[in-house]
Amino acid sequence: MNPTIRDVSKLSGVSTATVSRTFFYPERVKKATREKVLEAARVLNYSPNAIARAMALQRTDKIAFLICKAHSSILDEFYAGICEGIMKESNAYDYQLLISTEEDWIAATNSAKRKQIEGVILGGNAKAERVLEFQNQNIHVVMVNNRIAGMNLPYVLSDERDGTRQAVQHLVERGHQKIAMIAGRFSPYICSERYNAFLDAMNEHGLKVESRYIRMSDPNIESAVEVATALLRQKDPPTAIFGANDVIAVGAIKAALRLGLRIPRDVAIVGYDDSSICCTTEPELTSVHIDRMRMGQICVQKLQALMRGEEIPEQVTVLPTWLNVRGSS
Amino acid sequence: MNPTIRDVSKLSGVSTATVSRTFFYPERVKKATREKVLEAARVLNYSPNAIARAMALQRTDKIAFLICKAHSSILDEFYAGICEGIMKESNAYDYQLLISTEEDWIAATNSAKRKQIEGVILGGNAKAERVLEFQNQNIHVVMVNNRIAGMNLPYVLSDERDGTRQAVQHLVERGHQKIAMIAGRFSPYICSERYNAFLDAMNEHGLKVESRYIRMSDPNIESAVEVATALLRQKDPPTAIFGANDVIAVGAIKAALRLGLRIPRDVAIVGYDDSSICCTTEPELTSVHIDRMRMGQICVQKLQALMRGEEIPEQVTVLPTWLNVRGSS
């Protein structure tokens, strides 16, 4: 039904090899021949069959982005951002991109091998076991926004420690001493990075971290509102709250507003991720910005290098973060 | 390097045909043989090669989701929701899903045909020309959240008219008469549906639509704040505002708060899409809910029916919407 290389070969009166070369190494065929071939292809509305090509070349140019994340919306703003970067860069390299949740991936009857994936970007909370599973199938792995201790992989991370440091410093500069943190129960790697960085930053400024100023919240607004309310209701409450992410920080804003507190006068609030919800609140939320798009792009670049067999220059890439100061602090 | 069907054939002492059948029509091979084959496959760590299979079968089970949308984040919450539904369902059918923006798609050097896509879901503001381009290549098309007049396609839509009607009715029931609408400049189909439905609904309730109560906003918060501020500042301002989507409605909330108005006492506000930002504001935003996930799933189901050559029962599927009432109204 669809025209094949042989049809073009016949119509243009050259061999299939020449037709193939016309498309893939045009400089190796004489101009006159090339034009004859292209004309024939145009007439027949021919274009090379990617499958046959993949078969002959033994490569698929197919990569996957696997989001390892249990609860809540999978393509939340954070991962959507990374995803966009991955999409953009995949298109640039003409890779085919498959996106899936870890859950769905496992459930699918086809194994990775059957899907002929040559590389995979693991996002979120992937476990070592999963990484090994891919590596055993000779599938290259890049990890984004997560790190597994003792596992030597190409990582793409953002500078959680510095971002947190900036947030704390900003609050200190605004005169705050009683700074609380609402830590989160989402990605363990991210949560512990931010939590530890917070402790360190407070330390650097010679500030005591009182345990009653440290709370944990689920990564949803209701939970954060609840936790923040309790935090703010105690006597001698904190004058500033650092939320482990924007959702939690927005919860804190809502809690403060409901308690009749003025932001940032009575309590200053800072979030993390700089997502779009920062501009929905009144006042708007100060937050640490992460270049998600860029993270995604770098993932694909690393994968490409791996697939080409190149040495990866930096195994772990840490992107800079910066604080976007808004009305809440 | 990877074991092939011939390796398994050799090791298990049967023909390649039998090996193939073992995997695809297990009931056609004797139990004893089957076990021998599977054991050999296990030993060799063999699994069938999807590319060779696609080649022999002349099908790829590959579909694409193309987001036709110029400005702003491509995978915004709305499309991410649809996307999740598509992902989920694709996995269920064992389809391979390719996601791309229209822009990147065009930029990619590979044509659809080369990518061997068997069906495509067009989201956003796709033009007729694009649809024809696919159909000319025998690629099935399903359209989501958009409709092209005079084009007979499978459509998956949500009930914009009824959603709008519910919003207006709700406001009327709350005693509002001076209801303004801030229409949007995003997807033309959606925007005109919601705008016309608004006019109709007002009409049904015997309410006049004053032109000074109708405004247009870009789909970002800053623009909406500006427009809403002007709207509310006029003398004899509206007592309720219906935003064409949540972003616009949130802008209206912010404008009202900044003007010192009490919500919903002085002005009630309703949005559309019921996205996560509805719960970030104080008070929270009443909004029309759309089952995005479901829309995505239905898209894949329709595509599957098309690809199987079945008659599609309903060419256009319209999903019900409902109003989630919150503090803003």
Added chain:
DNA sequence: GCATTGAATGTAAACAGTTACATTTTGCGC
């Protein structure tokens, strides 16, 4: 005019499966 050489082109064997058709095996009734 004839080697020589490099460029252009052709030939045919992969790549890893599927499947129509041919052949063998099996089970069963007599």
Added chain:
DNA sequence: GCGCAAAATGTAACTGTTTACATTCAATGC
């Protein structure tokens, strides 16, 4: 033990490319 039908298995052609190697062509120097 034989005939027969059905079940199980095997043979080999086919899917649409790429590419190593072989061949032909064209240009150059003598």
